[in-house]
Amino acid sequence: MSDRKELLQVRGLQTTFFTDDGEIPAVDNVDFSVREGEILGIVGESGCGKSVSALSIMGLVPSPPGKITGGQIIFDGKDLTKLSQKEMRKVRGNDVAMIFQEPMTSLNPLFTIGNQLMEAVLIHHKDWSKKQARNRAVEMMQLVGLPRAEELIKEYPHQLSGGMRQRVMIAMALVCDPKVLIADEPTTALDVTIQAQILQLMKELNKRLNTAVIMITHDLGVVAETCERVIVMYGGQVVEEGPVQLIFNDPQHPYTKGLIQSVPDMRFKKQRLYSIPGSVPKPGSIRTGCRFAARCEFVLDQCSVTNPDLYQTSPVHNTRCFLYEEKEVSLIDRAVVES
Amino acid sequence: MTEPLLKVKGLKKYFPIHRGMLGKVSGQVKAVDDVSFYVNKGETLGIVGESGCGKSTTGRMLMRLLEPTEGSIEFDGKLLSDLSKEEMRKARREIQMVFQDPYASLNPRHSIGKILEEPLIVHGIGDARERKKKVIEFLEIVGLSSYHAKRYPHQFSGGQRQRIGIARALMTNPKLIIADEPVSALDVSIQAQVLNLMQDLQKELKLTYIFIAHDLGVVRHISDRVGVMYLGKMVELADSESLYSNPLHPYSKALLSAVPVPDPNFTREQILIKGDIPSPSNPPTGCTFHTRCPFKMEICTKVVPVLTEVEKGHSVACHLYNEQGQQ
Numbered sequence A: 001m002s003d004r005k006e007l008l009q010v011r012g013l014q015t016t017f018f019t020d021d022g023e024i025p026a027v028d029n030v031d032f033s034v035r036e037g038e039i040l041g042i043v044g045e046s047g048c049g050k051s052v053s054a055l056s057i058m059g060l061v062p063s064p065p066g067k068i069t070g071g072q073i074i075f076d077g078k079d080l081t082k083l084s085q086k087e088m089r090k091v092r093g094n095d096v097a098m099i100f101q102e103p104m105t106s107l108n109p110l111f112t113i114g115n116q117l118m119e120a121v122l123i124h125h126k127d128w129s130k131k132q133a134r135n136r137a138v139e140m141m142q143l144v145g146l147p148r149a150e151e152l153i154k155e156y157p158h159q160l161s162g163g164m165r166q167r168v169m170i171a172m173a174l175v176c177d178p179k180v181l182i183a184d185e186p187t188t189a190l191d192v193t194i195q196a197q198i199l200q201l202m203k204e205l206n207k208r209l210n211t212a213v214i215m216i217t218h219d220l221g222v223v224a225e226t227c228e229r230v231i232v233m234y235g236g237q238v239v240e241e242g243p244v245q246l247i248f249n250d251p252q253h254p255y256t257k258g259l260i261q262s263v264p265d266m267r268f269k270k271q272r273l274y275s276i277p278g279s280v281p282k283p284g285s286i287r288t289g290c291r292f293a294a295r296c297e298f299v300l301d302q303c304s305v306t307n308p309d310l311y312q313t314s315p316v317h318n319t320r321c322f323l324y325e326e327k328e329v330s331l332i333d334r335a336v337v338e339s
Numbered sequence B: 001m002t003e004p005l006l007k008v009k010g011l012k013k014y015f016p017i018h019r020g021m022l023g024k025v026s027g028q029v030k031a032v033d034d035v036s037f038y039v040n041k042g043e044t045l046g047i048v049g050e051s052g053c054g055k056s057t058t059g060r061m062l063m064r065l066l067e068p069t070e071g072s073i074e075f076d077g078k079l080l081s082d083l084s085k086e087e088m089r090k091a092r093r094e095i096q097m098v099f100q101d102p103y104a105s106l107n108p109r110h111s112i113g114k115i116l117e118e119p120l121i122v123h124g125i126g127d128a129r130e131r132k133k134k135v136i137e138f139l140e141i142v143g144l145s146s147y148h149a150k151r152y153p154h155q156f157s158g159g160q161r162q163r164i165g166i167a168r169a170l171m172t173n174p175k176l177i178i179a180d181e182p183v184s185a186l187d188v189s190i191q192a193q194v195l196n197l198m199q200d201l202q203k204e205l206k207l208t209y210i211f212i213a214h215d216l217g218v219v220r221h222i223s224d225r226v227g228v229m230y231l232g233k234m235v236e237l238a239d240s241e242s243l244y245s246n247p248l249h250p251y252s253k254a255l256l257s258a259v260p261v262p263d264p265n266f267t268r269e270q271i272l273i274k275g276d277i278p279s280p281s282n283p284p285t286g287c288t289f290h291t292r293c294p295f296k297m298e299i300c301t302k303v304v305p306v307l308t309e310v311e312k313g314h315s316v317a318c319h320l321y322n323e324q325g326q327q
């Protein structure tokens, strides 16, 4: 898995909102990469910067008040943060696509499903005839498991259920055959049986088309069920990163540990839930030290003064916590000895 | 065993559908359709099911926020429909509700002190001094502080607001709390705090809970018994242990197998049910689940299955488990 090529690299990304209440560093020095054909999870509680990270990659940060204020997003040898609007539109139409939590807001209620799908096809294949576009639209609908495609193509978004609308959105996102599909809470608004259908579909499509998926969610169950690698975010930063097995079986950051222990498990009754004290901080409210220090049961003196780096604790596992600083040092020492 | 605090029989709520300019009634939504259950003193009954299955409507009828179309509700030995005005007022004190969105249910222009005092005033409990004292007492019980009484809802986080919602429900010393998705809007780390608080309060104050939620993990954690609803009907009702380890209704099986489990090593066979939930204004005949059921038999399209106890403490409404079905 780790030998797969890195498709997209986010380096030191900083996205800031300039509001009346001051500057909000919604995404604060975030690093991660997406590898070919993988499903990468981004998990964290509300306001931690998941959606803004995704919008930054897409070049869709609402501006004003938002702006990418630092870092790079490297895709195909280009820094996406340096591209013009026009060039970015091309990237969105060809290489990177995104689906959102509430499909209704991204579908136009005045046009039929067919219309919107065909338009998406024609943006990508400018020289195609209407008939070709229509055939491709029907094909895409079948790909995402929409029934009676020939009839559905004439219907309007409001005539579809939430699950069907999300399938339409996936179909539209896949029209351009993107290399990366960003899914921002794609099943949060859906019922659990419909969620299972959509997650199943996304896993199948990922295998079949080899499209890399960034799965953004606050649900650890969804992460465990779909992702190969996971990024845990807190207060605008990445606090831990690693393969899904390690994140769940050997979590390192106190926040990750607490989060996993806080979730009720349907399979057995826990006597009492572990709960992280305090509340999720507003972004920007903590500027010095570790963002999690005030809620952390392992807090050290230095934690409220200096923000720890993302330490590499194994070749595949990174943690932003002073408790793991030495582990990185020993890893580097070992590498030096071995080389 | 303790006697039930609440007994519900044949509860129905049909909402009329109005069409056209004149608002002629053209049909009805069978939001809750013949639901019966009981809740024992001191226990938690969980109610789960997907959106639109009638959970909130059921809760609202128990609170008398909605008039049932049919059916009886017996609370603490008395039929609610038989109560005099005065008795009904008293009963209202004893059943309280906690809502999903604490923000929407707290008046933004009132201080927390005023919000918490209001139910006491409404029910004529105590004088001004006693009421103030009680407000402080309950703020502390739910983990807030006396100085919070002067603040306003927008000055609190989501989790704190839900604590306020819980404190407000407790002000009149209720026996039964109906909590409708009380933690659904909260972050995982905050959700755990509120669930723990609710469990502590239940022990301390000997409360009985009806806990409505769509998150099956949360419901398992907090409930002694659980009812599963589908399209306005209770399709299965069992001890929580028994339901989660051995679900009987095909819908319950599918629902449980669909829940993502926070463990990457966990594997199981998912029962994916096809299609969407039918509209409650035009529910399928017979068993309303037959259109999506992988085990559908002929009888299912014709005869409505009745909720029947098939094992001790485990009832199911499914033809697979009655004699006709097994033939």
Ligand SMILES: Nc1ncnc2c1ncn2[C@@H]1O[C@H](COP(=O)(O)OP(=O)(O)OP(=O)(O)O)[C@@H](O)[C@H]1O
Residues within 6 Å of the ligand: A017, A019, A024, A026, A044, A045, A046, A047, A048, A049, A050, A051, A052, A053, A062, A065, A066, A218, A283
């Ligand atoms: N349009 C905006 N104007 C001002 N601030 C914004 C805007 N959009 C986002 N933010 C800020 O950025 C922070 C991160 O937001 P983001 O939407 O990325 O969170 P998230 O992790 O996706 O949370 P959720 O789980 O609730 O979707 C927010 O807390 C908010 O303060």
Ligand SMILES: Nc1ncnc2c1ncn2[C@@H]1O[C@H](COP(=O)(O)OP(=O)(O)OP(=O)(O)O)[C@@H](O)[C@H]1O
Residues within 6 Å of the ligand: B015, B016, B029, B030, B031, B032, B049, B050, B051, B052, B053, B054, B055, B056, B057, B058, B214, B280
């Ligand atoms: N006042 C009303 N008028 C007409 N129909 C209603 C009314 N209230 C609820 N309904 C309908 O009754 C059905 C049951 O709704 P209810 O709110 O009880 O579902 P629920 O199980 O609480 O769903 P959710 O999980 O989405 O909260 C739904 O189909 C709903 O549209």
Ligand SMILES: [Mg+2]
Residues within 6 Å of the ligand: A050, A051, A052, A184
């Ligand atoms: Mg978001």
Ligand SMILES: [Mg+2]
Residues within 6 Å of the ligand: B055, B056, B057, B180
């Ligand atoms: Mg509801």
